[in-house]
Amino acid sequence: MDLTTLNVIIAGGITFLGALVGSRIGSKSQLNSTKVSVKKDLKIAQMNIEQKLVADNNIAWSNQTRTLLTKFVRQCFEINQIILDIEVVEKHRNIRKISDLSGKQINYFNDDVQKRIENIKGRLPVIDEAIETIAMLQLTLFRRSSLEKQILDQALKIKKCFDNNTEDTKFNIIADEDINELIELSRKYFKQQWDFLTEDV
Numbered sequence: 205m206d207l208t209t210l211n212v213i214i215a216g217g218i219t220f221l222g223a224l225v226g227s228r229i230g231s232k233s234q235l236n237s238t239k240v241s242v243k244k245d246l247k248i249a250q251m252n253i254e255q256k257l258v259a260d261n262n263i264a265w266s267n268q269t270r271t272l273l274t275k276f277v278r279q280c281f282e283i284n285q286i287i288l289d290i291e292v293v294e295k296h297r298n299i300r301k302i303s304d305l306s307g308k309q310i311n312y313f314n315d316d317v318q319k320r321i322e323n324i325k326g327r328l329p330v331i332d333e334a335i336e337t338i339a340m341l342q343l344t345l346f347r348r349s350s351l352e353k354q355i356l357d358q359a360l361k362i363k364k365c366f367d368n369n370t371e372d373t374k375f376n377i378i379a380d381e382d383i384n385e386l387i388e389l390s391r392k393y394f395k396q397q398w399d400f401l402t403e404d405v
Contacts, residue, residue, distance in 0.1 A: 259401060262397075262400075262401055263401065265344065266394070266397045266401070268344055269341070269344045269345065270390075270394060272337055272340050272341050272344060273341065273355070273386070273390045275337055276334060276337045276338065276341065276359060276386075277383060277386065277387060279330050279333060279334040279337060280334070280362060280378050280383050280386075281383075282327060282330045283330060283331060283334060283365075283366050283375075283378060284377055284378050285327070286324055286327050286328065286330070286331070286375075287365075287366070287375045287376070287377050287378075288377070289320045289323060289324050290324060290375060292320055293317050293320050293321060293324070296316060296317045296320075297317065331366050331367075334363070334366065335363065335367060338359050338360065338363055341355070341356065341359055342356060349396075351389060351392055351393040351396060352393065354389050355386065355389045355390060355393060358382065358385055358386045358389055359386060361382060362378050362382050362383070362386065364376075365377065365378045365382075366378070
């Protein structure tokens with residue numbers, strides 16, 4: 205073997221060893237880079253999952269609040285009907301006391317009053333349900349934003365019309381304006397919630 209061949213073999217060996225070491229270092233570097241990239245991707249995926257969970261929870265919470273407000277408005281209309289029936293019964297009783305009615309008229313008033321009293325008794329639980337609904341609203345509207353506070357204040361104002369735990373034991377008709385104000389506040393509130401939920405979309 206001559207010197208040139210030996211130099212070529214040595215140069216080839218050095219090149220081979222250099223390429224081998226370089227490829228090992230390159231693959232190690234690529235492996236580290238891949239690990240870092242995977243960790244970043246996992247972190248981003250985790251953040252996306254958490255954001256989706258928060259958004260899903262906000263939607264569920266908002267739907268529950270909407271259901272409670274809808275239920276309460278319906279209960280207000282039912283309570284108004286109960287209060288109207290109570291007023292009719294009281295009027296019939298007063299008419300009977302102060303007027304000179306025939307037997308046929310007395311029987312008519314007695315039958316009508318009895319039917320209304322039975323109807324009232326069957327629907328009275330809606331008052332307790334409405335009070336319970338207000339308590340549930342107080343639990344779901346916990347952030348106490350300006351609109352949440354206004355909604356709760358309006359619901360509590362309405363409650364005074366039918367809550368017999370107050371000093372005035374007489375029921376009062378819930379004013380249409382008060383119900384409409386609660387509905388309008390609720391609409392504004394849910395628009396605000398929708399805007400919040402969709403601002404990043």
